[in-house]
Amino acid sequence: MKHDKTGLLTGDIARVCYEGSRLEVRGPERTLSGRYLACLGGTETFGPGMSAPFATLLEERMGRECVNLGTLNAGAGAHLGDPALLEICNGAERVVLQVTGAQGVSNRLYTVHPRRNDRFLKASATLRAFYPDVDFTEFCFVRHMLSSLQDLCPERFETLRKELHTAWTMRMRKLISCLTVPVTLVVLPERRGDGRLGDDPLFVTSEMVEALRPIVNDIVTAPSSHLSEAMRHRAVAEALDASFADCAA
Numbered sequence: 001m002k003h004d005k006t007g008l009l010t011g012d013i014a015r016v017c018y019e020g021s022r023l024e025v026r027g028p029e030r031t032l033s034g035r036y037l038a039c040l041g042g043t044e045t046f047g048p049g050m051s052a053p054f055a056t057l058l059e060e061r062m063g064r065e066c067v068n069l070g071t072l073n074a075g076a077g078a079h080l081g082d083p084a085l086l087e088i089c090n091g092a093e094r095v096v097l098q099v100t101g102a103q104g105v106s107n108r109l110y111t112v113h114p115r116r117n118d119r120f121l122k123a124s125a126t127l128r129a130f131y132p133d134v135d136f137t138e139f140c141f142v143r144h145m146l147s148s149l150q151d152l153c154p155e156r157f158e159t160l161r162k163e164l165h166t167a168w169t170m171r172m173r174k175l176i177s178c179l180t181v182p183v184t185l186v187v188l189p190e191r192r193g194d195g196r197l198g199d200d201p202l203f204v205t206s207e208m209v210e211a212l213r214p215i216v217n218d219i220v221t222a223p224s225s226h227l228s229e230a231m232r233h234r235a236v237a238e239a240l241d242a243s244f245a246d247c248a249a
Helices: 054-062 076-080 083-090 125-130 142-152 154-177 206-210 229-248
Strands: 036-041 065-070 094-098 110-112 120-123 183-187 218-221
Touching: 036 054, 036 083, 054 065, 054 229, 065 083, 076 083, 076 154, 110 142, 120 142, 125 154, 142 154, 154 206, 183 229, 218 229
Parallel strands: 036 065, 036 094, 094 183, 183 218
Antiparallel strands: 110 120
């Protein structure tokens, strides 16, 4: 079943599934026989439409194999549900973990698809009671559902936002705890054209990211989104290279 996000250009970029995994990541497939870094993330790490996302640029700078484990529309829930990818990460020297949005995390109010975290599956009884005027069977995608709920009643939506903050924090802490090698977080902020729900990573504040600093090696944030995507990825690769050099020193 393929339901790629509208406008997502992957062109001729190969997607591969490593043995035991159910998630398609950016190819080409690597042998994983030597020393490598693992870049785990969602759509931005995959780099649709890009010949050289930050994982490729980092590999060029360091002269060290960087395995791109970016998966389209995946978040922390998809990665936690894929032991094979976590095993690849734990076989690496370091893991670069992209900060993905809170909207794609299953929580006490709604459930998302376990691998395609952009897809809405069902609302809990609590959410249905909170929004008795909404027919949740009309929604296939999480952003559509959230935009509709926010438009309907911004005040009620704040309760949902707080739940997403809590669920995201718990899921990210659990994911990082599953990684037995040093972890560096990467934040790739992106301004959405409609701006209805906010910038990506959606519903993730700088305070939420900073709260994870004690359990990771470093946090790298891309420059503001007024730069081109290619320039932002290049800046991230440079910052990661510098961060790793500082850690080694």
